[in-house]
Amino acid sequence: MSARSIPADAPGASWLRSAFTRNRLLELLPFILLTIVLILLALFVPNFFNSRNIINIFVQASTLGLMAIGMTAVMISGGIDLSIPSVMALSAIVGAMNLRDGGSVLGSSLLMLLVGSLAGCINGFAVAYLKMIPFVVTLAMMTIATGTSIWITNSVSVPVVSEELFSLVLDRTLGIPRPIIIMAAMALIATLLIRRSVFGRWLYAVGINVKAARVSRIPATRVVFGAYVVSGFFAGLTAIILSARLGAASANMGNDGVVLDIVSSAVVGGVSIYGGVGGPLGAVLGAIFITVISNSMNMMQVSFFTSLMIKGVVIIAFVFFDSLKKR
Amino acid sequence: MLPVRSSSESSWARTRQFLLSHGFEIVLVLVVLFYTVSAPRFLTATNIIGLLHAAAPLMAIAAGLTLVVMMGKLDISVGSTAFLTTSVGTLLMVRQGVDPLLTLLIVLALGALIGALNGFIVVVLRINPLITTLGTMIGLRGIGLELTKSTNISLPEDVRRLGNATIGPIFVDILIALAIMAIIHLIHRRTAFGRQIMAIGNDADTAARLGVRVPRVTFLAFVLCGLLAAIGGVLTVVQVGAVSGSIGSGLEFTAVSVIVIGGISLFGGEGSILPGALRGVLMLEIIRNGLNHLGADPYAYRFVNGAIIFIAMYADSLRAQVPVETHAFESEEVSAQPRTQSP
Secondary structure (H helix, E strand, C coil): HHHHHHHCCCCHHHHHHCCCCHHHHHHHHHHHHHHHHHHHHHHHHCCEEEEEEEHHHHHHHHHHHHHHHHHHHHHHCCCCCCHHHHHHHHHHHHHHHHHHHHCHHHHHHHHHHHHHHHHHHHHHHHHCCCCCHHHHHHHHHHHHHHHHHHHHCCCCCCCCCCCHHHHHCCEECCEEEEEHHHHHHHHHHHHHHHCCCCCCHHHHHHHHCCCHHHCCCHHHHHHHHHHHHHHHHHHHHHHHHHHHCCCCHHHHHCCHCCCCCCHHHHHHHHCCCCCCCCCCCHHHHHHEEEEEHHHHHHCCCCHHHHHHHHHHHHHHHHHHHHHHHHH | CCCCCCCCCCCCHHCCCCHHHHHHHHHHHHHHHHHHHCCCCCCCCHHHHHHHHHHHHHHHHHHHHHHHHHCCCCCHHHHHHHHHHHHHHHHHEEEEEECHHHHHHHHHHHHEEEEEEEEHHHHCCCCCCCHHHHHHHHHHHHHHHHHHHHCCCCHHCCCCCHHHHHHHHHHHHHHHHHHHHHHHHHCCCCHHHHHHHHHHHHHHHHHHHHCCCHHHHHHHHHHHHHHHHHHHHHHHHHHHEEECCCCCCCCHHHHHHHHHHHCCCCCCCCCCHHHHHHHHHHHHHHHHHHHHHHHCCHHHHHHHHHHHHHHHHHHHHHCCCCCCCCCCCCCCCCCCCCCCCCC
């Protein structure tokens, strides 16, 4: 059918066709949209393209990007982790309390990573070994983590006051704030791991077809477990940066809006919610895109609530494009 | 259902099966016993009526959500639906002076409309229901907060009084909620629509081949779910006496946990409204009410809620003994057309 419909005497036309197939267009869509948004911003928001605001956007995007990398690991395996922001908040609170009670900066940071990874282990154990549904497992974890955060803090935020931590996390290296460097480094490492390591290949295999993966003797259970631990670890890492940046840790750090941002980042960055497709670099680009939207809406003085609304529409639209790609 | 065990199996296997199939009753009895012993005012008529009164909104919302869950889908926008519809209703009454009865109709219509929006996105745009309702959950709350400027708005005095209306010793909203559950139960058990929902929940493809109009039934279930979420919202707001930004927040998670506790499988095709969903609501409310009587730290409630969901789901997965399932989302074709007969 399709072979016949391409005229044989027009090679130029067939080249044009392959360049502008629907799938190609859909793959480029995020970049096309980002370009349109950036042009609009340049025209209508005077201070948008000033170097301070650009750096500000990247610093804001760094925490979202790190969480999106964790989410990518889980989403490639075919699952979803709604508990990332609440686990991040819980880790930050536990670390901040340790710091407040005289713990060292290193110890508190390690504690944050540990709490995050531990929550990831519980999620992974429930999904991979107990065969529970990822969406609901992480929903329960989200409730438990937020509940614990509220419980141990009585809903009061815990101050983080440590010059040592601030300089460690927030200083600039070569003029670039460290959160940006950390995000870039993590995106690079994660991309290398996922493209070059055995674990990465297994992860994609499990996400594409878990039964086929099992038949090919891939330890699917352990791979899925690992994906959730990675996601928990990145929640802990984000906790360190965010608590230093905010100078406080509270249960509110991981509110519902953040979950949506993470899922949007991953989906906009080309990570499929059906598993097996996408990578960390895309997710980080997605995080930058989402941050640009939030930041510009903020600068245009659109209210927070309206921005929630617009983001809800953006995520549904991108999942819709994603589903078009599949057909 | 579990296969029938042969007699050669150990008594432990039989005990385990007994615990799994009667787990709910055992836990309920233990919980009630514990509270009765430790809190003297727990098992009194006043407290039980108060408990049902507090549970009434959740009953309505859980009834609607159950229909969607039985189809093997989820709607986590119910809390935001309850919030947005009642915000609009309250603003209409307070700012525009619209008649309460007309407002009620508008609120219910708006709920059905939101359900229709979810249904449209799921059925026509073929977007996964979880992502759809995650998007609408956040988006709708955004609209509601924008409309109310996230402040508290009190209901008119005469409407507020309805929240404590009683017939004899029993609150009216308990009767309304129970009536709704009974109606949904009848729809589920006695109508073609109800059976088609179960058929879709068991296997959407097979249902489509048997001639079930999967898209239409899916759409209708979402509409009903939105409508009942609005009713639940009305019951909540009338009880509270005002609409505030926190109305219905976290309600979707409570409703899902209630459904899981009620033995309704999240994989679809299993469970009942009565007694299933109702016993889930009661269980959660009893645990909460009891914690209250024991003077537990109110900040701990959310943690306890999460733990309960986790335990209930673990029991669910044991009972269902589902095959390996690591995928959060099955890319099933919601709008698969029934296969036409070849000439």
